[in-house]
Amino acid sequence: MTTIKLLGWSAHGFRCPDHEVSLLRSEKTPYTVSLLQMPNGTGKTTTLELLRAALSGRTSWPGDDLAELKGRDNATATGRFVVQLLVDDRRMTIALTANFAAQTVSYRTTLGSSVDNGFRPPIALRRIFSEEFIPFFVFDGELAARLLDSNQTRAEQALDAQFQLSLLQSVAVRLDRYWADQTKNVTATQTKGLTQRRNRLDHLEGRERALRTEHRKLLDALGKATTERDQALQAWNEAFNRDKEAREQRDQLTSDLERAEANLGEAVTRNLAMVRDPHALSTLFATGLQALKANLDKLKLPESAAKEFFDDLADAEHCVCGEEMTPPRRAAILERKALYLGQDDIGVLNTIKGDIKDLVGEDAAGHRVAYDEQLMVLEAAVRERDDLATELTALEAKRLSEGDEELAAKKQRLDDVEGEIERIQSRLDVLDAEPEGDEDDETECLKALRALIARAGKQLAEVTRTVEIKSKVALLQRLLDKSVKDARLRISGDLVQATNSQLAKILPRSPIRVSEIKQSVVLDGQSRASEGQTLALGYAFLLALFDSGQLSLPFIVDSPTGKLDLRVRREVAGLLPKISPQMIAFTTSSETDQFVPVLHQAADGDVQYLTMFRLNDETRPLIDAIPDRAAKTVSDNGVLVSSRQFFESFDTEAYDEVAQGKAA
Amino acid sequence: MALNRQVVAALREATTSFGQSEEMANRLVSWLDQVAAGGSTLDNLDEVNRRIHELLEEVRPEDEPIESVLGILDIEL
Numbered sequence: 001m002t003t004i005k006l007l008g009w010s011a012h013g014f015r016c017p018d019h020e021v022s023l024l025r026s027e028k029t030p031y032t033v034s035l036l037q038m039p040n041g042t043g044k045t046t047t048l049e050l051l052r053a054a055l056s057g058r059t060s061w062p063g064d065d066l067a068e069l070k071g072r073d074n075a076t077a078t079g080r081f082v083v084q085l086l087v088d089d090r091r092m093t094i095a096l097t098a099n100f101a102a103q104t105v106s107y108r109t110t111l112g113s114s115v116d117n118g119f120r121p122p123i124a125l126r127r128i129f130s131e132e133f134i135p136f137f138v139f140d141g142e143l144a145a146r147l148l149d150s151n152q153t154r155a156e157q158a159l160d161a162q163f164q165l166s167l168l169q170s171v172a173v174r175l176d177r178y179w180a181d182q183t184k185n186v187t188a189t190q191t192k193g194l195t196q197r198r199n200r201l202d203h204l205e206g207r208e209r210a211l212r213t214e215h216r217k218l219l220d221a222l223g224k225a226t227t228e229r230d231q232a233l234q235a236w237n238e239a240f241n242r243d244k245e246a247r248e249q250r251d252q253l254t255s256d257l258e259r260a261e262a263n264l265g266e267a268v269t270r271n272l273a274m275v276r277d278p279h280a281l282s283t284l285f286a287t288g289l290q291a292l293k294a295n296l297d298k299l300k301l302p303e304s305a306a307k308e309f310f311d312d313l314a315d316a317e318h319c320v321c322g323e324e325m326t327p328p329r330r331a332a333i334l335e336r337k338a339l340y341l342g343q344d345d346i347g348v349l350n351t352i353k354g355d356i357k358d359l360v361g362e363d364a365a366g367h368r369v370a371y372d373e374q375l376m377v378l379e380a381a382v383r384e385r386d387d388l389a390t391e392l393t394a395l396e397a398k399r400l401s402e403g404d405e406e407l408a409a410k411k412q413r414l415d416d417v418e419g420e421i422e423r424i425q426s427r428l429d430v431l432d433a434e435p436e437g438d439e440d441d442e443t444e445c446l447k448a449l450r451a452l453i454a455r456a457g458k459q460l461a462e463v464t465r466t467v468e469i470k471s472k473v474a475l476l477q478r479l480l481d482k483s484v485k486d487a488r489l490r491i492s493g494d495l496v497q498a499t500n501s502q503l504a505k506i507l508p509r510s511p512i513r514v515s516e517i518k519q520s521v522v523l524d525g526q527s528r529a530s531e532g533q534t535l536a537l538g539y540a541f542l543l544a545l546f547d548s549g550q551l552s553l554p555f556i557v558d559s560p561t562g563k564l565d566l567r568v569r570r571e572v573a574g575l576l577p578k579i580s581p582q583m584i585a586f587t588t589s590s591e592t593d594q595f596v597p598v599l600h601q602a603a604d605g606d607v608q609y610l611t612m613f614r615l616n617d618e619t620r621p622l623i624d625a626i627p628d629r630a631a632k633t634v635s636d637n638g639v640l641v642s643s644r645q646f647f648e649s650f651d652t653e654a655y656d657e658v659a660q661g662k663a664a
Numbered sequence: 665m666a667l668n669r670q671v672v673a674a675l676r677e678a679t680t681s682f683g684q685s686e687e688m689a690n691r692l693v694s695w696l697d698q699v700a701a702g703g704s705t706l707d708n709l710d711e712v713n714r715r716i717h718e719l720l721e722e723v724r725p726e727d728e729p730i731e732s733v734l735g736i737l738d739i740e741l
Contacts, residue, residue: 124702164667471726476723478682486678490674
């Protein structure tokens with residue numbers, strides 16, 4: 001359980017007298033009950049308003065309400081109100097500074113050794129130190145009436161704050177933020193997007209299946225066609241070879257053609273090798289390379305020139321950067337010059353020079369001449385191959401023209417099968433092609449299709465995962481919402497029982513009962529209660545609330561007996577110290593009858609009696625009535641007395657007359 | 665300040681009624697308990713996101729086609 005105690009407060013520059021109240025009986029322990037008697041006109045309302053503001057971080061006041069809080073004799077533009085608290089074992093100070101001219105209020109919060117500008121209560125307690133919850137422990141009759149008002153949500157607010165239900169609601173909000181974070185980079189924007197992605201993937205996978213089936217069938221067909229082609233070729237050869245002369249001619253031509261094709265292959269290889277030498281393509285390249293080598297030789301690059309450069313530099317008066325060449329700099333250059341004459345660099349330059357010498361030599365024009373000769377060899381090889389192929393075709397044509405139908409049929413069969421193989425191979429080339437990267441979904445390139453499928457699958461997974469997260473987030477939010485509702489029912493059931501139990505003790509003769517606690521407190525069998533009953537209900541509800549909650553708070557109450565009749569006052573006086581371990585009540589002397597003695601007894605005598613009155617010429621004689629042993633603090637405009645005797649003898653009506661005399 | 669026992673009971677009951685595991689309830693209660701006690705905060709976005717991620721790992725999705733989930737939730741992704 002977290003315990004919050006009010007240790008005291010001080011006020012300067014406001015309508016109430018400047019004062020400093022300590023509620024402490026010992027260093028960290030406040031009195032169980034502190035009664036602060038403040039007659040009319042002493043600024044009781046102002047003090048309570050400042051307490052509520054400082055405990056909730058209030059910063060705005062409508063119209064001129066803030067200016068009206070300024071003390072009449074305050075010559076400065078500011079007022080300062082400081083509240084001292086103990087949160088568990090840590091001291092917390094909240095300092096409110098009002099700037100009446102600028103109509104602004106600022107805060108400074110000290111918690112332990114940490115000082116922060118602004119209103120900064122511990123995070124776990126922020127819902128307590130809020131304008132919504134403050135009325136529950138800085139209590140007035142208004143709150144009691146609101147508890148019964150179905151248009152107000154005070155009871156529910158109290159439950160939510162005291163029993164951490166607002167925490168569950170905050171988590172639900174954080175879940176929304178998490179969802180937004182997770183989906184900020186997701187590109188699919190609608191349900192339609194999800195369906196489109198799924199359809200696209202299905203389409204691509206369907207196409208891949210169909211094309212792979214076709215590919216498989218093509219390979220089978222190719223195998224069969226190849227076998228048929230071999231058979232047809234054999235049959236054609238057998239039929240052709242029946243003419244011995246033609247066969248011999250063809251064998252010779254075929255042999256010559258194979259040789260010619262081999263020659264052509266070699267010529268092409270040689271040609272390609274020469275094309276890679278730039279000096280063979282053009283004399284300009286060759287002479288340029290020779291010039292490069294000559295210049296390298298002339299400049300003695302790389303080693304000599306570089307060495308000379310650094311040596312010259314070391315001897316110079318100034319470095320290339322303009323700095324004076326001092327002995328340490330000179331020594332550094334000479335010592336480090338080797339770093340700039342790396343063996344790798346020297347090796348590369350020497351290799352270049354060597355290669356130019358070996359490959360280009362002295363005869364720059366000779367390389368192009370040699371290449372032209374090689375081109376002529378290639379041209380001759382092509383011509384020979386073409387001539388032999390034409391001759392072979394002519395031989396076959398001649399043989400076919402001789403009217404051998406069987407031979408013609410076998411030739412036709414061979415041509416058909418080869419045509420089929422060509423068609424199959426052509427289609428396979430399309431399917432097996434390397435992707436170019438710009439294929440669309442209708443591509444027939446299998447590799448491109450696989451890449452498209454991988455990409456589409458990733459896109460679908462992305463949106464599918466997003467949807468799954470949303471589904472889970474929504475489920476958790478519904479779960480939290482149900483938990484809040486169920487917890488409210490459970491807690492309100494406990495509270496109804498506890499509140500009724502207290503009401504039966506306070507109002508035995510005119511009992512009211514609570515039937516349920518929803519947004520407001522609902523009475524059993526009646527919609528209204530008297531002012532006294534309402535106040536009693538407020539106390540009973542708060543007692544139940546604080547008794548079963550996780551917080552121990554100080555209970556600050558203005559005019560605790562209100563319009564309660566004398567008998568009920570006694571009951572309430574016995575009840576109030578039970579609401580909280582610490583009670584601070586702002587009273588007038590008219591309230592003491594049938595109240596203070598019972599309260600004193602209920603608090604086991606641990607009661608501090610404080611009386612504050614405004615100090616002026618008319619009230620100054622009251623100081624003489626303060627018992628000698630009483631502790632008193634006198635400021636420029638007020639007196640605070642800590643004395644039971646003075647408290648009990650103080651007549652607020654007589655004081656009012658004196659004060660009114662002053663006003664007159 | 666630990667989480668109120670009635671809140672914990674309501675969370676556990678809701679977890680069961682939504683067909684979720686005890687482990688999920690434990691994770692949720694443990695986190696909320698720490699926040700309630702001030703040992704963790706909902707203001708630390710990185711930590712909150714980590715906690716939620718861990719929690720969602722334990723959540724069993726409902727057996728509905730995701731399109732219908734989108735429809736029910738009126739989601740625009």
